[in-house]
Amino acid sequence: MLTDKKMTSPWDRWYSTSCCLCFHVRTGTIILGVWYMLINAVVLLILLTALSDPEKYHLTSAELANDLDVMDDANMCIASAISLLMILICGMATYGAYKLRAAWIVPFFCYQIFDFALNALVAVSIVVYPNTIQDYLHQLPDNFPYKEEVAALSNICLVLIVLLFIGCIIGFKAYLIACVWNCYRYVSGRGGSQILLYVTSNETTVLLPPYDDSVSVPCKQPPASYICAEATA
Numbered sequence: 001m002l003t004d005k006k007m008t009s010p011w012d013r014w015y016s017t018s019c020c021l022c023f024h025v026r027t028g029t030i031i032l033g034v035w036y037m038l039i040n041a042v043v044l045l046i047l048l049t050a051l052s053d054p055e056k057y058h059l060t061s062a063e064l065a066n067d068l069d070v071m072d073d074a075n076m077c078i079a080s081a082i083s084l085l086m087i088l089i090c091g092m093a094t095y096g097a098y099k100l101r102a103a104w105i106v107p108f109f110c111y112q113i114f115d116f117a118l119n120a121l122v123a124v125s126i127v128v129y130p131n132t133i134q135d136y137l138h139q140l141p142d143n144f145p146y147k148e149e150v151a152a153l154s155n156i157c158l159v160l161i162v163l164l165f166i167g168c169i170i171g172f173k174a175y176l177i178a179c180v181w182n183c184y185r186y187v188s189g190r191g192g193s194q195i196l197l198y199v200t201s202n203e204t205t206v207l208l209p210p211y212d213d214s215v216s217v218p219c220k221q222p223p224a225s226y227i228c229a230e231a232t233a
Helices: 002-007 025-050 072-101 100-128 130-140 147-151 155-193 211-216 228-233
Strands: 198-202 203-210
Touching: 002 228, 025 155, 072 100, 072 155, 100 130, 100 203, 130 155, 147 203, 155 228
Parallel strands: none
Antiparallel strands: 198 203
16 A cells, blocks of 8 residues: 555646536536636627727827827737637637547646746746836826825835735636646546457457446346246246
């Protein structure tokens, strides 16, 4: 028993088929994919609406109290393309988890890793350059809620609050990454169990069905004994 525990890899120790204490990893991945699709669909709808009527949704530099506009048409087109790509990736993950296609989950898992790395870089940049928080606060509009109260805090307090907030986000994203990875492993394992096994001997080759199929086959009734047959005759 001790040797088996030592030979177990770290990935196997953290492997679980449940997430959020009550959902299966497939169900959790499907819910996560649908949630991301809804968010990106709303963002895409807002961007397309802004592109269709730029005069109504375009904010000038005077309204922002800086020298740049919120987003020009080129950036809005890029953001719309990114939102459309995210809808496609999330749809692939949802379909892959539902239909037991492990390869369809990989793009969404790679996106999660990329997003996690970006959040980690933001946390590192805040630690290395703590004055960036104050610079960001000065760039906000004057009518921004609670701007003066937040700016009145000390630099160390602001850094701790922002790091705590980003740390919670990073921890939550890491948990979601683990759920999607466990779903990928589960789907890959289910796909491998569906492969029929060949047992080859010197004379014959036997095709064995999967274990689930063999268990689901009902047992046949045993034949009546010879004595019972004679008694009935």
